[in-house]
Amino acid sequence: MFAAVASPTRRRLLGLLLENGPKPVQELAEHFDMRRPSLSEHLKVLKDAGLVVERRAGRQRLYSLRPEPLREMSAWLTPYERFWRERLSSLRDLLDAEDDDLPDTEDDDGLSSTEDDDRDV
């Protein structure tokens, strides 16, 4: 599922379905500089990932968005969100960079290989 969303083409596809609702393949293909069978393959990947469902309507297939699998991504993200909120990471990056600017032997710190200490900001 992460792999399905990793493709810019497929993210765009999901975006179109999100904004415009269910659409047949042809109409989706108009938005891309790509032949229709390739789009069909991308849609198959999305379907296998459970991100779209296909519904037959006459001679066309309406594809529509099914965002549930994205909850998994949202859940995966959560602890990282917490991390970047707790640590104010951009500031921490700055401190790390300055730390990197002191290449001399820092014998006062000991350079413990097992743990990095949580230092506040």
Place this chain on the structure above:
Amino acid sequence: MFAAVASPTRRRLLGLLLENGPKPVQELAEHFDMRRPSLSEHLKVLKDAGLVVERRAGRQRLYSLRPEPLREMSAWLTPYERFWRERLSSLRDLLDAEDDDLPDTEDDDGLSSTEDDDRDV
């Protein structure tokens, strides 16, 4: 960046850095059934995506998590989150399935608000 996170190996790597803090390559490699150079390549991908930073410490390189780029993923997710919360999609899936099985029973009409924008251009 989406591509960087698409790999299970790299997600695991990020998870290790999240839980255990900065680590040298060797110690990370112990958790994988993979040779060290391959891990190095995965770390390079993560570094190019801005998801980790490398800090030289003697003869080892400490890799640490930099979660900021994940905000982009979180932002991308937002409208879909809204979508799945608004539409109670799992219920909708059930109704769609029954609708597909019994095409003549249209006793529900509360969820058909999106069907009108499916029109040719």
Place this chain on the structure above:
DNA sequence: TTGACCGGTAGGACATTTCCTACCTATTGT
């Protein structure tokens, strides 16, 4: 029924990813 249309499948070309084994440089301890 015949043709036009929608869209999936086959399979081939090409690029990218992912793993490996060698090999290299930089650092550290003796």
Place this chain on the structure above:
DNA sequence: ACAATAGGTAGGAAATGTCCTACCGGTCAA
């Protein structure tokens, strides 16, 4: 200086991904 250690780089093999052109079956309209 020398050997050992940490880890990146080269380049090749195999697997996957992404595009294409054909082609095929299903549906609608005359």
